[in-house]
Amino acid sequence: MPKVVILRYGHRTIRDKRVSTHTALVARAFGADGLYFDTIDKELKTNIERVVERFGGPFFVKMGDSWNDMIERWRSEGGEIIHLTMYGLPLPEVIEEIKQSSKKKLVVVGSEKVPGKIYQISDYNVAVTNQPHSEIAALCIFLDRIFDGRAVEGSIQFKGAKLKIIPSARGKHVKECSI
Amino acid sequence: MPKVVILRYGHRTIRDKRVSTHTALVARAFGADGLYFDTIDKELKTNIERVVERFGGPFFVKMGDSWNDMIERWRSEGGEIIHLTMYGLPLPEVIEEIKQSSKKKLVVVGSEKVPGKIYQISDYNVAVTNQPHSEIAALCIFLDRIFDGRAVEGSIQFKGAKLKIIPSARGKHVKECSI
Numbered sequence: 001m002p003k004v005v006i007l008r009y010g011h012r013t014i015r016d017k018r019v020s021t022h023t024a025l026v027a028r029a030f031g032a033d034g035l036y037f038d039t040i041d042k043e044l045k046t047n048i049e050r051v052v053e054r055f056g057g058p059f060f061v062k063m064g065d066s067w068n069d070m071i072e073r074w075r076s077e078g079g080e081i082i083h084l085t086m087y088g089l090p091l092p093e094v095i096e097e098i099k100q101s102s103k104k105k106l107v108v109v110g111s112e113k114v115p116g117k118i119y120q121i122s123d124y125n126v127a128v129t130n131q132p133h134s135e136i137a138a139l140c141i142f143l144d145r146i147f148d149g150r151a152v153e154g155s156i157q158f159k160g161a162k163l164k165i166i167p168s169a170r171g172k173h174v175k176e177c178s179i
Numbered sequence: 180m181p182k183v184v185i186l187r188y189g190h191r192t193i194r195d196k197r198v199s200t201h202t203a204l205v206a207r208a209f210g211a212d213g214l215y216f217d218t219i220d221k222e223l224k225t226n227i228e229r230v231v232e233r234f235g236g237p238f239f240v241k242m243g244d245s246w247n248d249m250i251e252r253w254r255s256e257g258g259e260i261i262h263l264t265m266y267g268l269p270l271p272e273v274i275e276e277i278k279q280s281s282k283k284k285l286v287v288v289g290s291e292k293v294p295g296k297i298y299q300i301s302d303y304n305v306a307v308t309n310q311p312h313s314e315i316a317a318l319c320i321f322l323d324r325i326f327d328g329r330a331v332e333g334s335i336q337f338k339g340a341k342l343k344i345i346p347s348a349r350g351k352h353v354k355e356c357s358i
Contacts, residue, residue, distance in 0.1 A: 019197050022313035029310040051311055087344055087351040090333055119350050129330050130344035131208040131337070132230055133319075134201035140316035141323065141331060151308050152320060154269055158310070165266055165309035171298050172266040 001147065003079075003104040006035040006139065009067050010112040013041045022136045023109060024048045024061065030143035030151040032107070034060035038067040056158025071106065071121060079104040080123040084138045085114065088125035095145050098124060107142065109135040180326065182258075182283040185214040185318065188246050189291040192220045201315045202288060203227045203240065209322035209330040211286070213239035217246040235337025250285065250300060258283040259302040263317045264293065267304030274324050277303060286321065288314040 006027045011020045020037070021044060027035050028051070037044075040063045052059045071081055080103040098105070108118060119125055128138040143151070150156050166173035185206045190199045199216070200223060206214050207230070216223075219242045231238045250260055259282040277284070287297060298304055307317040322330070329335050345352035 015197075018194075019201065022198065022315060025310075025312040026316045029308050029312040030316075055310060087347055087353075089346050089348055091331055092333075093346075116350070125348060127344070127346055129208050129333065130346055131204075131234060131330075133204040133208040134315050136201060136313050136315040137205045137209075137319035140313075140319055144320065144323075145331075151310075152270055152324075154271075154308065165306070167268050167272075167306055167309055168266055169268055169304060171295070174266075 002102055004032045004143070004146065005104070005106055006032050007067060007070055007106055007108045008035060008037050009108055009110045009114055009118065011037050011039045011041060011044070012112065013039070016111045017041070017044060019111065019136065020044060021047060023139060025051060026136055026140045027143070028052065028057075028059040030140055031147045031156050032143060033058070034062065036065065036070055037061070037063040038065065038070070040064045054161070054163050056161030058159065067118070074104075074106045077104070079106055081106050081108060081121065082124045082126055083108040083114070083118055083122035084128060084135065084142060085110070085119070085125050086127050086130055086132055088127040090130065091126055091128050091142065091145060094124055094126055099146055107139065109139050111135070181281055183211045183322070183325065184283070184285055185211050186246060186249055186285055186287045187214060187216050188287055188289045188293055188297065190216050190218045190220060190223070191291065192218070195290045196220070196223060198290065198315065199223055200226060202318060204230060205315055205319045206322070207231065207236075207238040209319055210326045210335050211322060212237070213241065215244065215249055216240070216242040217244065217249070219243045233340070233342050235340030237338065246297070253283075253285045256283070258285055260285050260287060260300065261303045261305055262287040262293070262297055262301035263307060263314065263321060264289070264298070264304050265306050265309055265311055267306040269309065270305055270307050270321065270324060273303055273305055278325055286318065288318050290314070
């Protein structure tokens with residue numbers, strides 16, 4: 001599978017802190033390579049990198065380039081742009097085509113209202129259901145489908161983890177790993 | 180499929196507003212019957228009910244009973260309790276057993292730290308990956324799997340919708356429905 005990177009459009013430092021944190025952690029846990037933010041929030045970056053440090057990677061976070069520049073650069077490098085939006089085409093209609101393409105994928109998830117231009121310049125506007133819900137859930141299902149359920153099956157490897165959860169019927173079991 | 184209702188544990192009015200809104204909208208969009216909160220947040224309830232009014236239902240929101248009472252009542256009515264937690268057993272290990280049971284299901288998703296008692300009294304502690312990510316994503320994948328992907332396939336019917344999204348390759352198309 002080619003590289004998959006998320007572009008979180010329009011993160012606002014206070015209002016979106018927790019939803020953007022969830023978005024980033026879902027991106028990592030479900031197999032994306034990293035995440036770009038078009039705004040800067042150092043605390044958020046530190047929080048995500050701390051999870052990567054403890055639970056393993058690789059997973060990168062980059063902040064501050066404009067979304068327009070990032071999309072143009074991505075396209076000039078031969079990548080494609082996939083925008084997740086409830087207004088888009090149903091995921092089942094496009095998923096096979098997206099999976100069969102060998103182009104690296106930039107997956108755009110909005111927080112505040114997404115500019116019309118993103119709908120126009122994306123290769124795909126994709127709806128994970130045409131119902132209002134959550135960009136976190138949309139991203140999670142998109143990655144689940146594109147990676148054939150690997151995250152849920154437990155077959156994604158995270159390297160350099162200091163902590164590992166030991167699955168348990170009751171209670172919390174965490175193992176510290178020597179690296 | 181028997182009734183599936185979500186119990187959102189420990190919602191805090193300011194801190195959790197957006198994450199709890201996403202949780203509720205995911206519950207609705209992915210086929211749950213309703214959601215209980217053990218705290219009261221009238222604005223949140225109104226926001227969710229407004230979505231149900233516009234995009235269809237049925238989907239209920241109830242607030243203010245203690246989690247303990249709700250769990251005991253649910254169990255006394257013959258239902259089972261499924262707690263989503265990164266520390267639990269991997270979803271693929273338990274999903275078939277959960278699907279085959281005809282008991283109605285109360286799915287507990289925490290926000291603040293969940294009391295140890297919930298781990299003890301749940302019939303299942305289930306992990307949607309043993310990685311840290313998001314209760315919104317965990318709920319979404321759990322409902323996706325339990326309902327065999329019906330939400331993503333577009334086969335869940337919402338009754339009485341005033342608005343319907345018309346899937347579109349570009350832009351936003353919304354249809355007003357006469358009821």
